[in-house]
Amino acid sequence: MAKVTKKSVEQIVAAVGGTENIASVTHCVTRLRFALHDESKVDQEKLENIDIVRGAFASSGQFQVIIGQGAVEKAYQELIKITGKEESSKEETKAQAEQNMNIVQKLVKVLADIFIPILPAIVTAGLLLGINNILTGTDIFYEGQSVVDVHTQWADLADIINIIASTAFVFLPGLIGWSAVKKFGGNPLLGIVLGLVLVHPDLLNAHGYGEAKEAGEVPIWNILGLEVEKVGYQGQVLPILFASYVLAKIEIFLKKRVPDAISMLIVAPGALLITGFLAFIVIGPVMFTISNVITDFFVNTFNNFAAIGGLLYGLLYAPLVVTGLHHTFLAVDLQLIGSSLQGTFLWPILALSNIAQGAAAFAMMAASKDEKLKGLSLSSGISAFLGVTEPAMFGVNLRYRFPFICAIIGSAISAVFITVNGVLATSIGVGGIPAIFSIYTQYWLVFAIGMIIAIVVPFVLTYLYVKMKKISV
CATH class of the missing domain: 1.20.1310 (5 helical Cullin repeat like)
Structure with missing residues (x-):
C-alpha cells in the first residue's frame, strides 16, 4: 500500500471537486466519507488513479473514498490541514449528506441506520448457530447420526451454545426496539422494554398463532368490551419498527409539554403505556398481517x-x-x-x-x-x-x-x-x-x-x- 503524503491527499481534494465542493467530511475504519455540494464535479478516473486510493463510490448521499485501515486516519488529518475544514462527526456529515437524498434513499438509510448497529449481535448469533449445526446435524461425521448422538457428553454443551446463539433471535424485537427508538430520537432503553413487552412469555407465541387460531384457542383480553388477542410477536420485524416510531414520537411530544418537575413520572410511563396499548390493539395486528403477506409473497415466489x-x-x-x-x-x-x-x-x-x-x-x-x-x-x-x-x-x-x-x-x-x-x-x-x-x-x-x-x-x-x-x- 502506498504511503499517505500531502501530495496524494491534495490530489484527492482536487478529484472530488476541490475544497469549495466539500460540504463536510469524516471517516470510518477504511474510508473517507464526503458530503459534497455537487457529486457531478467528481473526476472518478482521476481519483481512482491516485496511489493511495483503493476505490471510490457514492452511497446514501455520501461520496466514499476507500483508503484502507490505519492509512485513512492519516489521510483525514492531512485533508483537514489542506482544506481548512473543521473536523466533522459522522452525524454531521450524515446530516449534510441527507440533503442530497430522495425519499427512497432516505427510507433505505433509515432502515440501514436501524439494522446495521444490531448486525454484530445477529452475525455473532449466526456463527454460534453454525457451531451448533456442526454438533447437532446428522450425516456430517456419522451416517444417520449427529456428533451429540454419538458423543452424548457433548449434548449439554451443544444445548448451552444453542441458547446463547438463539437469544438474539428470540429477543429480536428488543434489539430492534433499542436501535429504532434511538434512531427516531427517543430513549433507546424504552425501546428495549417495548421490544421485550412484545415477546413477553405470558403472551401466545407468534409461532403457535396459526395452530391456536385454527383450534379456536387464541387467548384474548376484554378491555371494556373490546376484545384484543393476547399474542406475542416473536421473530417479527414490522410491528416493533412501527411501534418504536410511535413510542419515540409520543415521548418527544410529552417531553416538550410536561414540566421537568414531574417529567420522570409522566413522560416515560405515559409513552410506554400508550404505545403498548396501541401495539396490541392496532399496530401489532395490522403489521403482523402485512408481514405475513410479504413473507408469503417471497415464499410462494421461490416455491x-x-x-x-x-x-x-x-x-x-x-x-x-x-x-x-x-x-x-x-x-x-x-x-x-x-x-x-x-x-x-x-x-x-x-x-x-x-x-x-x-x-x-x-x-x-x-x-x-x-x-x-x-x-x-x-x-x-x-x-x-x-x-x-x-x-x-x-x-x-x-x-x-x-x-x-x-x-x-x-x-x-x-x-x-x-x-x-x-x-x-x-x-x-x-x-x-x-x-x-x-x-x-x-x-x-x-x-x-x-x-x-x-x-x-x-x-x-x-x-x-x-x-x-x-x-x-
Missing part, C-alpha cells in the same frame, strides 16, 4: 418459481449493494427466519454474490501485470471471501466494469442452483466462505457446489475476457 427467483436475486443483489438498497432485504431475511419456514433462502444468495465478487477480483490479480492492481485485487478478494465486498466491488470490479458483470453472472448461476435445491440458512452469518456454517446441514453439499460455481464462473470469465480482448490491466 413456485425457484429458478426465476434465484436468477433475479442473484443478478440484482450486487447492483443493489451499489445503490444501498440491499439493506431493505435484511428485514425480509429476519422475517423469514422468524416465520414458520424458520430459515431464509435469500441470505445464502448474498453469500454467493460476495464470493463471486471476490473470485472476479482474484482473476484480475492473475491477469494483471500492474503490481498495484495485483496487490489491491489480492487483498480485496480475500476480504470478499470473508464477507466484506466493498474493496473488491468498488476498488477493482466496478472500476473495470467487466469483472463486476462476470461476478454477477456467476452469482446468478450459483443462485439458481441453490434455490432450485431449496437451500435455507438458519440465520444471518458471515457472508462469504464461512457462510456455509449458517446453512442447514442437509444443504451443505449443495451450497458447497454453489460456492464452487460462484468461484469458478467469475474467475474463468474475467480471466478469459482479459486475455481474449487483450485488455491492458
Whole structure:
C-alpha cells in the first residue's frame, strides 16, 4: 500500500471537486466519507488513479473514498490541514449528506441506520448457530447420526451454545426496539422494554398463532368490551419498527409539554403505556398481517418459481449493494427466519454474490501485470471471501466494469442452483466462505457446489475476457 503524503491527499481534494465542493467530511475504519455540494464535479478516473486510493463510490448521499485501515486516519488529518475544514462527526456529515437524498434513499438509510448497529449481535448469533449445526446435524461425521448422538457428553454443551446463539433471535424485537427508538430520537432503553413487552412469555407465541387460531384457542383480553388477542410477536420485524416510531414520537411530544418537575413520572410511563396499548390493539395486528403477506409473497415466489427467483436475486443483489438498497432485504431475511419456514433462502444468495465478487477480483490479480492492481485485487478478494465486498466491488470490479458483470453472472448461476435445491440458512452469518456454517446441514453439499460455481464462473470469465480482448490491466 502506498504511503499517505500531502501530495496524494491534495490530489484527492482536487478529484472530488476541490475544497469549495466539500460540504463536510469524516471517516470510518477504511474510508473517507464526503458530503459534497455537487457529486457531478467528481473526476472518478482521476481519483481512482491516485496511489493511495483503493476505490471510490457514492452511497446514501455520501461520496466514499476507500483508503484502507490505519492509512485513512492519516489521510483525514492531512485533508483537514489542506482544506481548512473543521473536523466533522459522522452525524454531521450524515446530516449534510441527507440533503442530497430522495425519499427512497432516505427510507433505505433509515432502515440501514436501524439494522446495521444490531448486525454484530445477529452475525455473532449466526456463527454460534453454525457451531451448533456442526454438533447437532446428522450425516456430517456419522451416517444417520449427529456428533451429540454419538458423543452424548457433548449434548449439554451443544444445548448451552444453542441458547446463547438463539437469544438474539428470540429477543429480536428488543434489539430492534433499542436501535429504532434511538434512531427516531427517543430513549433507546424504552425501546428495549417495548421490544421485550412484545415477546413477553405470558403472551401466545407468534409461532403457535396459526395452530391456536385454527383450534379456536387464541387467548384474548376484554378491555371494556373490546376484545384484543393476547399474542406475542416473536421473530417479527414490522410491528416493533412501527411501534418504536410511535413510542419515540409520543415521548418527544410529552417531553416538550410536561414540566421537568414531574417529567420522570409522566413522560416515560405515559409513552410506554400508550404505545403498548396501541401495539396490541392496532399496530401489532395490522403489521403482523402485512408481514405475513410479504413473507408469503417471497415464499410462494421461490416455491413456485425457484429458478426465476434465484436468477433475479442473484443478478440484482450486487447492483443493489451499489445503490444501498440491499439493506431493505435484511428485514425480509429476519422475517423469514422468524416465520414458520424458520430459515431464509435469500441470505445464502448474498453469500454467493460476495464470493463471486471476490473470485472476479482474484482473476484480475492473475491477469494483471500492474503490481498495484495485483496487490489491491489480492487483498480485496480475500476480504470478499470473508464477507466484506466493498474493496473488491468498488476498488477493482466496478472500476473495470467487466469483472463486476462476470461476478454477477456467476452469482446468478450459483443462485439458481441453490434455490432450485431449496437451500435455507438458519440465520444471518458471515457472508462469504464461512457462510456455509449458517446453512442447514442437509444443504451443505449443495451450497458447497454453489460456492464452487460462484468461484469458478467469475474467475474463468474475467480471466478469459482479459486475455481474449487483450485488455491492458
